[in-house]
Amino acid sequence: MVEAKVKEVLPQEVYQELQAIIGPEYITQDPVICQAYTGRGYAREQMAFLGYSTRPACVVLPETTEEVAKIVRVCNRYRVPYTPASTMWVIQAQPRFRDDVVLIDLKRINTLEIDEKNMIAVLGSAVIYGQLLEEAMRKDMYTIAPGGGSQVSVVANHLNCGICPLCYRIPLSDRRISAAEWVSPEGEVVRMGSRVNDENSWFWGDGLGPSTLGILRGQFGWNGGLGIVTKMSVKLYPFQPERMEPEGRSPETHSKLPPRMKFYNFSMPSGEALQKAMDEISKAQITANAQKVPVSWRQLAKSRDRNDFWEAWSKTTEEDIAKTHILRVFIVGYTSQKQLEYEERVLMDIIVGELGGELRRTRQTDQSLLKMSDAAGMWMMTGGYMSNTAGVDSQRLCAQTGKELGQKMLEYSPPLMPQYNDPGWYQATEFGHQCYLEVPAYMDPDKIDPKSPKYSKEEATRVYQWYMSAVPQIEVKNGFYSIFDGQHIPIGLKGPAWHNYPLWVERFKAEFDPQFVSNPPQPWDVDEIQKRHPEFVTKEAKEAIAKIAKR
Ligand SMILES: Cc1cc2nc3c(=O)[nH]c(=O)nc-3n(C[C@H](O)[C@H](O)[C@H](O)COP(=O)(O)OP(=O)(O)OC[C@H]3O[C@@H](n4cnc5c(N)ncnc54)[C@H](O)[C@@H]3O)c2cc1C
Numbered sequence: 380m381v382e383a384k385v386k387e388v389l390p391q392e393v394y395q396e397l398q399a400i401i402g403p404e405y406i407t408q409d410p411v412i413c414q415a416y417t418g419r420g421y422a423r424e425q426m427a428f429l430g431y432s433t434r435p436a437c438v439v440l441p442e443t444t445e446e447v448a449k450i451v452r453v454c455n456r457y458r459v460p461y462t463p464a465s466t467m468w469v470i471q472a473q474p475r476f477r478d479d480v481v482l483i484d485l486k487r488i489n490t491l492e493i494d495e496k497n498m499i500a501v502l503g504s505a506v507i508y509g510q511l512l513e514e515a516m517r518k519d520m521y522t523i524a525p526g527g528g529s530q531v532s533v534v535a536n537h538l539n540c541g542i543c544p545l546c547y548r549i550p551l552s553d554r555r556i557s558a559a560e561w562v563s564p565e566g567e568v569v570r571m572g573s574r575v576n577d578e579n580s581w582f583w584g585d586g587l588g589p590s591t592l593g594i595l596r597g598q599f600g601w602n603g604g605l606g607i608v609t610k611m612s613v614k615l616y617p618f619q620p621e622r623m624e625p626e627g628r629s630p631e632t633h634s635k636l637p638p639r640m641k642f643y644n645f646s647m648p649s650g651e652a653l654q655k656a657m658d659e660i661s662k663a664q665i666t667a668n669a670q671k672v673p674v675s676w677r678q679l680a681k682s683r684d685r686n687d688f689w690e691a692w693s694k695t696t697e698e699d700i701a702k703t704h705i706l707r708v709f710i711v712g713y714t715s716q717k718q719l720e721y722e723e724r725v726l727m728d729i730i731v732g733e734l735g736g737e738l739r740r741t742r743q744t745d746q747s748l749l750k751m752s753d754a755a756g757m758w759m760m761t762g763g764y765m766s767n768t769a770g771v772d773s774q775r776l777c778a779q780t781g782k783e784l785g786q787k788m789l790e791y792s793p794p795l796m797p798q799y800n801d802p803g804w805y806q807a808t809e810f811g812h813q814c815y816l817e818v819p820a821y822m823d824p825d826k827i828d829p830k831s832p833k834y835s836k837e838e839a840t841r842v843y844q845w846y847m848s849a850v851p852q853i854e855v856k857n858g859f860y861s862i863f864d865g866q867h868i869p870i871g872l873k874g875p876a877w878h879n880y881p882l883w884v885e886r887f888k889a890e891f892d893p894q895f896v897s898n899p900p901q902p903w904d905v906d907e908i909q910k911r912h913p914e915f916v917t918k919e920a921k922e923a924i925a926k927i928a929k930r
Pocket of ligand 1: 420421462463464465466467468469470471472473485504525526527528530531532533534535536537538539540541542543601602603604606607608609757898
């Protein structure tokens with residue numbers, strides 16, 4: 380029965396043409412297999428819970444760029460939408476709102492080569508950070524491991540975000556990409572970067588003429604809305620040679636830090652002192668990372684399980700948060716042990732000597748920074764997690780926006796987990812020239828899932844109003860750009876106050892994806908939700924944003 384419905388939504392000639400491209404083994408319409416590609420990943424609250432995450436009409440698994448290009452051309456010929464998918468950690472890697480989508484699962488494009496001399500890795504879309512980091516660290520090189528976890532695709536992450544605490548020394552991802560192979564939304568194969576001149580050269584990001592790589596990247600990318608990158612070369616960075624030894628038994632595992640890497644936790648006397656500390660560290664050009672972490676994460680790190688967390692957390696007060704200013708610093712002796720010792724001395728002079736910070740006992744193990752296993756733990760407190768906002772801006776703006784969001788969240792807890800006016804997480808990026816802010820919010824997913832007996836429409840609406848009204852209102856007022864536009868925030872709502880950038884999105888789409896088949900409706904996903912649930916965007920937010928847009 381279900382099979383018959385699937386055939387109805389995808390014309391049989393499309394299926395047959397796709398099958399002729401990759402063979403019967405790598406295509407399926409089996410509803411059970413297709414269902415497995417549904418309702419997973421980040422932001423599932425908005426899509427899966429509201430019922431907009433849909434089953435693909437068919438799944439194809441190409442192995443080469445040419446196969447991807449041919450599939451995309453067939454989709455264009457028949458005006459059938461397609462969604463590229465790497466490890467599917469975000470919901471935009473799955474079909475939404477419609478049931479005629481071809482899901483292009485890229486997991487067979489899994490080649491990885493490391494060019495040690497030029498310090499680049501050339502990789503297919505299926506290669507994950509875990510694989511790349513293991514190979515790179517054997518050669519004393521490193522890149523990043525995003526908070527989303529080292530199980531995500533390196534290519535997908537470089538296209539969409541690509542940030543981690545080590546982006547203090549290591550640049551943000553738009554500058555880590557060297558060359559790429561892009562299947563345009565209409566199925567043309569475009570070589571980018573140095574491959575424009577020489578197909579075998581993966582060495583640098585700009586070819587002759589305008590850099591076409593710019594089409595693909597922003598602070599956050601297109602989330603599959605502008606074709607598919609099948610291969611990419613990414614830069615690798617010098618690291619230290621000592622191995623991190625794994626210890627413990629799952630789930631209590633960590634890596635032991637070798638002597639050339641060291642963590643420091645400081646209690647700072649005030650938020651201002653913490654900010655100043657980050658500035659001074661940057662000016663002295665020391666450390667591999669300096670960050671202020673939300674207080675709840677500290678409690679999380681100390682807790683054995685969810686009950687343990689809640690026992691301690693429910694006793695927390697706003698006064699506790701107001702006097703807790705933890706600065707976490709990480710030093711790597713990139714060139715030698717002496718470098719670490721030198722940086723440690725400068726660090727102590729600044730933090731303890733000048734700013735009155737106090738060094739706390741710090742475990743020399745890593746559970747989440749270098750090989751990143753954070754992603755699973757982040758959900759532990761409530762089982763539901765979404766960041767309200769995240770983005771790169773000046774330190775002043777990050778601190779101010781975090782402060783205002785922390786304060787505003789008081790009005791939304793419950794249904795959000797209380798964070799007692801915590802201004803979130805921020806860290807210095809690019810040697811302190813910029814700063815990265817992220818303010819996570821947690822909620823009980825059962826309260827917002829209509830399928831759960833604990834569901835509360837009122838609380839669910841309040842949660843969505845937080846993401847889609849309260850947060851963008853503060854961002855727009857402050858001029859803080861969020862990487863979550865289009866993921867939690869309607870771009871049509873914010874865009875007019877942001878130089879009308881959705882007009883540019885439309886122009887790019889009209890030029891490169893005239894049939895609108897590349898992962899629709901991205902980046903208009905949340906606008907679509909707003910249309911269907913006007914109550915999620917409050918009158919107050921609409922008016923406040925429109926007022927700023929008029930200026
Ligand atoms: C809990 C959590 C924490 C996170 N923290 C961080 C963080 O600290 N830093 C950070 O950088 N990111 C973070 N992320 C987001 C992270 O960027 C993404 O999860 C990751 O990049 C997605 O990789 P993936 O392989 O799962 O891609 P997918 O989910 O498969 O795809 C992501 C998007 O890109 C599209 N896509 C996939 N492959 C391609 C391709 N080859 N070409 C074109 N489009 C493609 C998909 O259609 C989809 O829209 C976090 C995510 C979660 C869930």
